[in-house]
Amino acid sequence: MQLMKRMQEMRNYIRETQPLIHCITNPISIHDCANVILATGARPIMAEHPKEVEEITAVSSALMLNLGNITDVRMESMRLALAQANRDKIPVILDLVGVTCSHLRRRFAESLLEEGQFAVIKGNISEILAVASLPFHGTGIDAGAEDAISGENQSQRGEVAKSLAKTLGCAVLATGKKDLVAVSDQAFLVSNGDPALSGITGTGCMVGALTASYLPAVSTQSLRSSIGTKGTDSEYLVGDSCAEAESAFSEWALSALLGVVTMGIAGEKATKDSRGPGSFQTALLDEIFCLSEEEFARKARIYPL
Numbered sequence: 160m161q162l163m164k165r166m167q168e169m170r171n172y173i174r175e176t177q178p179l180i181h182c183i184t185n186p187i188s189i190h191d192c193a194n195v196i197l198a199t200g201a202r203p204i205m206a207e208h209p210k211e212v213e214e215i216t217a218v219s220s221a222l223m224l225n226l227g228n229i230t231d232v233r234m235e236s237m238r239l240a241l242a243q244a245n246r247d248k249i250p251v252i253l254d255l256v257g258v259t260c261s262h263l264r265r266r267f268a269e270s271l272l273e274e275g276q277f278a279v280i281k282g283n284i285s286e287i288l289a290v291a292s293l294p295f296h297g298t299g300i301d302a303g304a305e306d307a308i309s310g311e312n313q314s315q316r317g318e319v320a321k322s323l324a325k326t327l328g329c330a331v332l333a334t335g336k337k338d339l340v341a342v343s344d345q346a347f348l349v350s351n352g353d354p355a356l357s358g359i360t361g362t363g364c365m366v367g368a369l370t371a372s373y374l375p376a377v378s379t380q381s382l383r384s385s386i387g388t389k390g391t392d393s394e395y396l397v398g399d400s401c402a403e404a405e406s407a408f409s410e411w412a413l414s415a416l417l418g419v420v421t422m423g424i425a426g427e428k429a430t431k432d433s434r435g436p437g438s439f440q441t442a443l444l445d446e447i448f449c450l451s452e453e454e455f456a457r458k459a460r461i462y463p464l
């Protein structure tokens with residue numbers, strides 16, 4: 160099916176079904192993440208007590224794990240929630256916030272990626288290079304300018320993302336001035352957005368939350384058969400589930416494309432009505448909420464790599 164048409168279907172599905180999205184995330188952008196999930200039509204629940212997260216994940220339609228401002232408690236809760244989501248075939252997005260800033264976070268991300276199955280892994284380009292065990296230049300939670308996707312390195316970055324997607328059996332989303340979305344055999348560049356998006360904190364986290372909102376739109380049947388396809392494209396697949404699993408595998412990428420394009424277009428529109436970061440932040444949430452089907456289709460700038 161045509162990419163744009165399928166994305167519109169997914170947006171409508173979320174508005175109609177209002178799925179519950181469980182988020183274990185940092186306190187800096189937690190409020191913004193909850194609001195962008197609401198703006199898509201989905202319902203957020205931010206919950207992180209280790210004694211309740213399994214119960215909450217079990218009744219949710221997607222799980223978002225965000226490593227920003229990590230604590231012992233959230234690390235424990237993330238492990239428990241991830242295992243529950245994998246048992247129940249609930250799709251999970253891992254946002255690699257700050258894996259460039261400490262060994263602790265890198266080791267924790269590696270252990271989650273080893274233990275669990277993900278629908279999408281996301282980070283700024285430096286964070287993606289870090290989990291691919293390649294040199295990176297990010298400091299703190301920011302991507303390094305040297306790592307940014309450019310005309311010269313975009314095909315190499317595409318190969319890195321595809322290879323990571325293949326190894327992990329998930330879609331990979333790398334954000335920055337240009338965003339990159341990849342599955343094992345396909346990569347797209349997105350050139351929507353505005354520099355003002357890097358002038359407020361948490362826009363990357365919000366892209367993760369938007370992506371999480373759209374994960375439940377991947378059809379249930381395909382979803383069940385595709386989680387657990389780590390390694391090679393078909394290693395864990397048998398018989399008829401193969402074709403369905405492969406299409407679901409690509410649909411995880413559509414959730415990521417929806418997340419990042421929505422943020423990009425909303426950012427472009429929000430700058431027109433704002434005077435600085437304060438009014439920009441308010442306008443951004445309104446634009447995410449108001450983004451029409453027609454405008455999404457007309458303004459999306461997605462290119463195959």
Ligand SMILES: Nc1ncnc2c1ncn2[C@@H]1O[C@H](COP(=O)(O)OP(=O)(O)OP(=O)(O)O)[C@@H](O)[C@H]1O
Pocket residue numbers: 256282283284300301302334335336337338351352353354355356357359360361362363364365366419422423
């Ligand atoms: N200079 C820019 N021009 C256009 N779009 C941008 C620019 N900088 C960021 N964006 C957009 O902002 C969103 C967030 O990306 P970014 O890479 O800044 O995330 P991040 O570093 O993880 O953010 P945070 O840590 O604040 O949550 C993406 O949709 C991206 O396209």
Ligand SMILES: Cc1ncsc1CCO
Pocket residue numbers: 185187188227228256300360361362363364
């Ligand atoms: C500023 C900041 N520090 C840790 S997480 C976060 C929010 C954006 O990632």
